[in-house]
Amino acid sequence: MTNIAIRPLRADGPLPLLVTPADGQTPDLIEALPAIRAAADTHLHAAGGLLLRGFGLGGADAFRSFAAGFGHDLLTYEFGSTPRTQITQGVYTSTEYPPHQHIPLHNEQAYARDWPMKIWFYCELAAPEGGETPIADSRAIHRAMPEAIRDRFAGAGLMYVRNYGNDLDVAWEQVFGTEDRAVVEAYCAGHGITCEWKPDGALRTRQICQGVATHPVTGEALWFNQAHLFHVSNLEPEVRATLLELVDEPDLPRNVYYGDGSPIPDADLATVREVLDAHTITFPWESGDVVMLDNMLTAHARTPFRGPRKVVVAMAEAGGQASGHPA
Numbered sequence: 001m002t003n004i005a006i007r008p009l010r011a012d013g014p015l016p017l018l019v020t021p022a023d024g025q026t027p028d029l030i031e032a033l034p035a036i037r038a039a040a041d042t043h044l045h046a047a048g049g050l051l052l053r054g055f056g057l058g059g060a061d062a063f064r065s066f067a068a069g070f071g072h073d074l075l076t077y078e079f080g081s082t083p084r085t086q087i088t089q090g091v092y093t094s095t096e097y098p099p100h101q102h103i104p105l106h107n108e109q110a111y112a113r114d115w116p117m118k119i120w121f122y123c124e125l126a127a128p129e130g131g132e133t134p135i136a137d138s139r140a141i142h143r144a145m146p147e148a149i150r151d152r153f154a155g156a157g158l159m160y161v162r163n164y165g166n167d168l169d170v171a172w173e174q175v176f177g178t179e180d181r182a183v184v185e186a187y188c189a190g191h192g193i194t195c196e197w198k199p200d201g202a203l204r205t206r207q208i209c210q211g212v213a214t215h216p217v218t219g220e221a222l223w224f225n226q227a228h229l230f231h232v233s234n235l236e237p238e239v240r241a242t243l244l245e246l247v248d249e250p251d252l253p254r255n256v257y258y259g260d261g262s263p264i265p266d267a268d269l270a271t272v273r274e275v276l277d278a279h280t281i282t283f284p285w286e287s288g289d290v291v292m293l294d295n296m297l298t299a300h301a302r303t304p305f306r307g308p309r310k311v312v313v314a315m316a317e318a319g320g321q322a323s324g325h326p327a
Contacts, residue, residue, distance in 0.1 A: 002032035006039055009051055015137055015281060015298065016049040016291065029055040029290065030062060033069045040070065040292060045218050048137055048298040051283070052290040060087045060312055063122040066290070067091075067314035075116050075315045079109070079191070080175055087312055094121070094133075094311045095302065103302035104229060105136050105276045108295050108315065111160050111226040111256075113192055113209055116315035119295045124310040126285040131305030133291065134282040135298050138222040142212060144275050145223060149268050153211025157259030158227055161250070164203045168243070169253035172203040191321070204251075208259045215296050216319070222296055228273050230256040233266040285311070295319070 003022035008014050019039055021027055029036070032055055040050060057063060067090070068074055074090025082095040095103055109115035121133055142150065164172035176184045181197065188195040194206040213224035232240055232255050243252060257263055280301065293300060296319060 002027045002035050004032060004035045004039060006043065008047075009283060010281065013137075013281075014047040015135065016051040016283075017043055017047045019050050019052045020054040026054060026056050029057040029066050030069070033066060037070055044292070044294050045215075045297070048139075049135055049291060049293040052292065053286060053288070055288070055290070057122065057288060057290065059124070060091045060122075063120070063290070063312060064088055064091045064314060067118075067120045067316060070118065070316065072118070072316040075318065076177075077315070078177070079112055079114075079187070079193075080170070083170055083174070084313075090314050090316075092313050094313050097302075099127075099131075099305050099309070102304055104234075104273070105134065105280060105299040105301040106226050106229055107138060107224055107299045110213075110224045111209060111230060112207065113321040115319050116295050117317035117319040118315065119293050119300075120314045121291045121293075121300070122312050122314075123285040123287060123289045123291075124312065125308055126287045126289075127305035127309035128307040129305060130303050131309045131311075132282050132284055132303045133311065134280045134301040134303065135291075135293065136276065136279040136281060136301075138224060138297055138299055139220050141223040141275055141279050141299070142221050144279065146271060146275075149271060150212065150223075152258070152268075153223075153225065153227070156211070156262075157208050158211050158225055159206055159208050159257045159259050159261060160226075160230055161252075161255050161257070162205050163198075163247075163251050163253055164205075166202055166253075168247075213296060215294075218297070220297075224296060227256045227264060228269050228276065230254045231264060231266075231269050233269045 005020050005022040007018055009016050009018040077084055077092055084092040084096060086092050097103060108119050164175060173179050176187055185195060192207060196204045198204060211225045213222050215222055232252060
């Protein structure tokens, strides 16, 4: 078995743990899988994430085999909120937003009742400038959140409202992977999503989800939602004003309310973003790096970048409602 070395990447905390070959060689990551799997079993829940550096990995197919080697089938990107392209079975591009845009911290699919427990990022090509994938500890964020906001999110839950397509957001055909309305309706019925076909043929969905969650293994309370991403306050003021001139608030591409339908004040989301910013951990990618995260324990983001960049993603191990352990 390949020998590995494990140490914190940063002096001020265990996230992420840096895993490297112990002998200075560059072994294939697949060959090192047994040692890395043992390291993940021992350390992932405590640290929240591993940075695997100094190993060889031959592209997306090898990455798929590596991620699947942890014992769970790779998940498809169902009910997605951002544009992605499938590269090979179970492997997707990272979110296809323009390079100049910042993608804030979030736990993957925390806007839904089902989510992956594990997520891997493979940096095939690091951008020459920017393009990091910052991470943050969801436990620490929960502890740092002002009690009044934390309690309201926990008690009321969140209602995510989405309007698809119309050149304003991802089309429902892409989100649900079908052009058949009956398939969409069946998916929604099975996932606690209210769906409504509007007179113009567009689709609106509503789903009430968790604001905080409890990790099924560690039992720890976590900040686990995407309110700060879906809320209308996430838009630049000019974009927000323009959209509200084009459509009424219920028809915005996406928005979020408390679970009872009452509005979330902009000021509360500003505070949430301040806490997230204060807990952000940023480190540069090196081409060939792989990051493995417990998706509930650790949030991730993306910084703007210049030049070519290729980071691909795989997800596994259904959590939430799908696992039988809802938040």
